[in-house]
Amino acid sequence: MQALSEKTSKPYNLNFFCHTPPAVDFAREATWREALSPYYAEFGIDPASIASGPGRQPFSAEMADLLDEFRPAVVSFHFGLPSAELLARVKACGAKVLSSATTVAEALWLEANGADAIIAQGLEAGGHRGMFLTDELSSQLGTFALLPQMVQAVRLPVIAAGGIADAAGVRAAMALGAAGVQVGTAYLCSDEASTSAIHRAALQSPAAQHTALTNLFSGRPARGIVNRLMRELGPISPHTPAFPLATAAIAPLRTQAESQGSGDFSPLWAGQNVTGCKAISAAELTRELALGFAG
Ligand SMILES: Cc1cc2nc3c(=O)[nH]c(=O)nc-3n(C[C@H](O)[C@H](O)[C@H](O)COP(=O)(O)O)c2cc1C
Incomplete structure (x- = not known):
């Protein structure tokens, strides 16, 4: 400010x-981490190392x-x-x-x-x-x-x-x-936006024509470009921790994937009309x- x-x-x-x-629901956290376990294994992430962050x-x-x-x-x-x-x-x-x-x-x-x-x-x-x-x-x-x-x-x-x-x-x-x-x-995609390079590229690609509401990234429905996580788990899951606690379990997957140039685990927020996105x-x-x- x-x-x-x-x-x-x-x-x-x-x-x-x-x-x-919300209060942390440990049973729900465990179910959710189980659903994500193949991805943790793929990236060599120890699920026990992920703290249940308070989020936003x-x-x-x-x-x-x-x-x-x-x-x-x-x-x-x-x-x-x-x-x-x-x-x-x-x-x-x-x-x-x-x-x-x-x-x-x-x-x-x-x-x-x-x-x-x-x-x-x-x-x-x-x-x-x-x-x-x-x-x-x-x-x-x-x-x-x-x-x-x-x-x-x-x-x-x-x-x-x-x-x-x-x-x-x-x-x-x-x-x-x-x-x-x-x-x-x-x-x-404006000059001042803090949008990542991966997110900008997705917004300017044909992939941006397919968005969906998903709760996988935060626990509440939000619209983003459909990516690998949303495709494989389905965009809405009944097992995500309550908002905003779901952010913590995805964070290390996002970090690892992004370090390899991939937006497979990133929330690629976008509305249904990306035609106004311009690098100006x-x-x-x-x-x-x-x-x-x-x-
Ligand atoms: C990346 C992104 C982040 C947003 N973050 C917020 C937010 O923090 N608070 C809020 O009230 N709305 C937020 N919104 C929603 C916008 O305020 C607004 O409702 C929406 O972008 C309008 O539709 P459009 O995306 O089709 O232009 C966000 C939208 C986007 C695309």
């Missing part, structure tokens, strides 16, 4: 996950302390909202609060619980699904089915996300009632997308 605020005086958006961290941390009081200091204009959340007490602290620092909704029911919940705007995350979107009231994947709708229904159901502004990759996509979302758009995948600056890409607001 220090680095960010030194580089710009313009308003910026900070994003946090706000899941409830949810928004916390310590993080709220930093918001007090840096006062971002916008704070967005994935997986619902933090506790009422923490949310009040975010609002007290003056930030507008956004969160992703993947169903109309989630949008209504966010409106009732203090969000200032709602991100309609369609099924096409890359990365983790923000779903938080359901884990039923069949409840998830494509952007252009979800967006108009959400716009009709809530009073808050709705931001369209999922599959938008160019100005024409922006225009189409605005025509369906969006107040703005959120684009993720198209930025993954994020500013240039944003200007291209913004032409869609011009009408």
Whole structure:
């Protein structure tokens, strides 16, 4: 945040996950490691050497302390909202609060619980699904089915996300009632993105035309390019440790495979529309997308 605020005086958006961290389920960990054991053997990895890491941390009081200091204009959340007490602290620092909704029911919940705007995350979107009231994947709708229904159901502004990759996509979302758009995948090959070389190559290859929702890498469904692990185990497994604990068991496989130039065990996050991925600056890409607001 220090680095960010030194580089710009313009308003910026900070994003946090706000899941409830699960307790480690040792029986489930063991079942999952058993499923991965042929891969550990292939790479000469001793499964006993892999710690059950805590994984990604949810928004916390310590993080709220930093918001007090840096006062971002916008704070967005994935997986619902933090506790009422923490949310009040975010609002007290003056930030507008956004969160992703993947169903109309989630949008209504966010409106009732203090969000200032709602991100309609369609099924096409890359990365983790923000779903938080359901884990039923069949409840998830494509952007252009979800967006108009959400716009009709809530009073808050709705931001369209999922599959938008160019100005024409922006225009189409605005025509369906969006107040703005959120684009993720198209930025993954931009100069500023920290996307790895392996991930960039996959995004720019024909393999990127086949993505799927998978829980193998983190324990929650997220959309990525289908790779060897997803093909061989099936993209969704009932045996993965709960989010975010599943990250630990895959990490050494990912490290070994990547050191050999392979993305077979990497989460190659991508949405269903990678046509906007270009090796240009994020500013240039944003200007291209913004032409869609011009009408
Ligand atoms: C690589 C990647 C990482 C993402 N990480 C986050 C995240 O940390 N928090 C979040 O709220 N959304 C995250 N998203 C989801 C985006 O905010 C957005 O919903 C999505 O990218 C829009 O669809 P698109 O990928 O088709 O553009 C991520 C998306 C991608 C592709």
